[in-house]
Amino acid sequence: MAGNTDPLSARAKLAVTAGKAAAAVSRAAGRGSGSVIGGKVALRLEPDLLARLSTHLDVVLVSATNGKTTTTRLIAEALRASGPVVSNALGANMPAGITSALAGGSDAKYGVIEVDEKYLAGVARDVDPKAIALLNLSRDQLDRAAETRMLAERWREGLAGTKAVVIANADDPLVAWAASSCPNVIWVAAGQQWKEDSWSCPSCGGVLQWSGDDWGCGECGFRRPTPSWALSGDHVLDPHGAAWPIKLQLPGRANKANATTSAAVAAAFGVHPQTALERMYDVAAVAGRYDVVSFSGRELRLLLAKNPAGWLETFSLIDAPPAPVVLSVNARSADGTDTSWLWDVAYGRLAGHPIFVIGDRKLDLAVRLEVAGVDFRVCRDLDEAVAAAPPGRIEVIANYTAFQDLRRRVGN
Amino acid sequence: MNDNSLRLVWVYPDLLSTYGDQGNALVVERRAQQRGIAVERVDVRSDQPVPAGADIYLIGGGEDRPQRLAAERLRRDGGLNRAAANGAIIFSVCAGYQILGHEFINDLNEREAGLGLLDVISTRGEKERCVGDVLGDIDERLGLPPLTGFENHQGITHLGPGARPFARTRFGNGNGTGDGTEGAWNDTVFGTYMHGPVLARNPQIADLLIRLAMDAPSLPALDDRWYEALREERIAAATQPA
Numbered sequence: 010m011a012g013n014t015d016p017l018s019a020r021a022k023l024a025v026t027a028g029k030a031a032a033a034v035s036r037a038a039g040r041g042s043g044s045v046i047g048g049k050v051a052l053r054l055e056p057d058l059l060a061r062l063s064t065h066l067d068v069v070l071v072s073a074t075n076g077k078t079t080t081t082r083l084i085a086e087a088l089r090a091s092g093p094v095v096s097n098a099l100g101a102n103m104p105a106g107i108t109s110a111l112a113g114g115s116d117a118k119y120g121v122i123e124v125d126e127k128y129l130a131g132v133a134r135d136v137d138p139k140a141i142a143l144l145n146l147s148r149d150q151l152d153r154a155a156e157t158r159m160l161a162e163r164w165r166e167g168l169a170g171t172k173a174v175v176i177a178n179a180d181d182p183l184v185a186w187a188a189s190s191c192p193n194v195i196w197v198a199a200g201q202q203w204k205e206d207s208w209s210c211p212s213c214g215g216v217l218q219w220s221g222d223d224w225g226c227g228e229c230g231f232r233r234p235t236p237s238w239a240l241s242g243d244h245v246l247d248p249h250g251a252a253w254p255i256k257l258q259l260p261g262r263a264n265k266a267n268a269t270t271s272a273a274v275a276a277a278f279g280v281h282p283q284t285a286l287e288r289m290y291d292v293a294a295v296a297g298r299y300d301v302v303s304f305s306g307r308e309l310r311l312l313l314a315k316n317p318a319g320w321l322e323t324f325s326l327i328d329a330p331p332a333p334v335v336l337s338v339n340a341r342s343a344d345g346t347d348t349s350w351l352w353d354v355a356y357g358r359l360a361g362h363p364i365f366v367i368g369d370r371k372l373d374l375a376v377r378l379e380v381a382g383v384d385f386r387v388c389r390d391l392d393e394a395v396a397a398a399p400p401g402r403i404e405v406i407a408n409y410t411a412f413q414d415l416r417r418r419v420g421n
Numbered sequence: 422m423n424d425n426s427l428r429l430v431w432v433y434p435d436l437l438s439t440y441g442d443q444g445n446a447l448v449v450e451r452r453a454q455q456r457g458i459a460v461e462r463v464d465v466r467s468d469q470p471v472p473a474g475a476d477i478y479l480i481g482g483g484e485d486r487p488q489r490l491a492a493e494r495l496r497r498d499g500g501l502n503r504a505a506a507n508g509a510i511i512f513s514v515c516a517g518y519q520i521l522g523h524e525f526i527n528d529l530n531e532r533e534a535g536l537g538l539l540d541v542i543s544t545r546g547e548k549e550r551c552v553g554d555v556l557g558d559i560d561e562r563l564g565l566p567p568l569t570g571f572e573n574h575q576g577i578t579h580l581g582p583g584a585r586p587f588a589r590t591r592f593g594n595g596n597g598t599g600d601g602t603e604g605a606w607n608d609t610v611f612g613t614y615m616h617g618p619v620l621a622r623n624p625q626i627a628d629l630l631i632r633l634a635m636d637a638p639s640l641p642a643l644d645d646r647w648y649e650a651l652r653e654e655r656i657a658a659a660t661q662p663a
């Protein structure tokens with residue numbers, strides 16, 4: 010728990026200062042917030058800085074393929090009911106970014122930290138977290154060959170025997186398998202619409218049998234753990250069976266799932282679900298996602314979808330037809346350079362929407378939509394798409410760097 | 422065989438559809454339907470028998486462990502071998518391509534037997550993965566325009582005398598043997614390392630499969646302008662690697 014003595018050695022203090030200086034230089038040079046470069050400098054000077062910086066904090070780690078930035082934010086809001094929080098709110102989720110975020114929180118009680126899936130085991134070893142939230146795992150960035158099951162295995166091995174309370178999604182077999190090596194797990198029925206990475210038993214490779222939300226392996230007996238928390242419609246069910254209303258500004262089923270997990274995490278720190286959920290209402294947008302902006306006299310809602318599971322959840326939250334939809338896809342290195350994943354997205358669900366296609370890889374999208382049999386129009390850029398769109402709020406769905414391009418264009 | 426219908430089997434989507442491989446099934450289905458051909462598509466999961474009487478079988482790419490499981494189950498099932506013996510058209514990508522050969526290296530670093538439908542043997546490369554856009558020339562006997570695709574594999578595939586290279590690469594690695602070959606084929610069985618998915622990048626290959634399956638000398642032309650625009654862009658990209 011939070012100690013009062015200064016845990017930082019002279020070397021660690023120097024590392025924090027050097028890191029801050031590097032961050033300031035980076036900012037002055039116009040390279041963004043500088044948090045990553047600052048963290049890198051600091052980590053080089055003091056490799057166990059992450060451990061030192063977190064000794065006086067109750068740390069929560071959040072990892073997943075989708076929803077980790079939003080959930081980190083929701084948990085941070087909930088825990089602020091009980092004390093000051095430091096968090097990597099902007100999604101710098103690798104060790105350098107995490108170090109930089111923690112270095113800014115000397116008087117915090119809680120550290121709520123989003124961690125890239127690939128780094129979770131290492132960060133968990135360094136910071137000795139009190140809680141770890143595991144939301145989902147699905148295919149992402151195919152060109153990196155980051156095989157989904159391998160990630161689950163790394164989680165499973167890295168977290169085996171952890172002292173942390175692990176709050177894990179029982180509805181995602183990969184997450185359930187990863188977390189089932191942990192001694193202390195709180196299972197949450199948070200749902201997972203995407204099933205294409207859940208056909209094989211993560212444990213033995215047998216074919217998983219699904220019946221509604223329930224799943225189990227006929228060969229080795231591995232099956233869905235019994236959840237104690239659940240998302241049920243617009244409510245969170247707590248372990249006592251009480252239902253607490255979710256009132257989020259953030260749209261969509263996936264965010265209700267994120268709120269459910271966040272409420273379970275908050276409860277582990279003594280924050281009542283009602284208090285936690287009320288505080289989550291204050292979150293209107295997360296790093297630009299879900300933001301409604303005006304552009305060229307029109308209203309645009311900016312939605313980020315980075316992989317097939319993310320697109321699926323996004324399709325279920327957009328306004329009904331005939332709301333116009335702009336789709337933007339890039340394949341730069343941060344996105345993954347292989348666009349094959351577009352074929353795992355059910356674009357046929359956009360039938361009835363006027364569709365406008367932009368982005369570096371608009372032609373890949375055009376062929377995808379042509380084969381899906383939906384009408385679309387390819388546009389040069391956002392300006393042309395917005396000018397061509399019929400009346401109504403425009404839903405703009407983009408993958409990672411395409412989303413950053415959009416935010417720059419609309420000045421968000 | 423009904424005159425104007427096509428039975429299409431997508432083999433083991435639960436194990437071998439990691440790289441958007443469903444796209445190959447969607448493209449064949451769509452392009453046949455646009456020609457007025459009735460398509461009956463069956464997605465066969467790895468706990469189901471592979472029917473032997475269909476016209477076209479598609480098998481995709483996957484991770485190392487699912488690849489081994491797929492090979493085990495396909496060997497045990499025997500349906501795909503029976504289909505091949507019936508003269509069915511089989512088109513395979515990446516991990517599926519390796520499974521159709523005599524053997525490949527599995528996730529346990531052991532030699533795993535394939536189905537022996539293509540005269541190829543696959544090993545694992547020691548160098549970094551082959552990742553990126555590929556441009557090649559398809560075997561001229563097939564009469565198709567250049568091959569464009571995206572490769573992402575560590576495998577190396579050696580062709581025996583019973584298999585012909587599907588293409589010769591101008592840019593990219595293909596089979597990874599250093600001799601410029603990419604993929605393999607015999608009269609009815611095809612294998613390639615190309616994702617993209619490859620039939621979306623090369624609709625003429627999808628049409629070839631339909632023609633072979635239907636025994637049709639030609640098919641009515643379609644409005645392919647988006648495919649053509651994509652091909653032009655990706656071919657240019659392959660010639661100017663980052």
Ligand SMILES: [Zn+2]
Pocket residue numbers: 210211212213214215226227228229230231
């Ligand atoms: Zn099992």
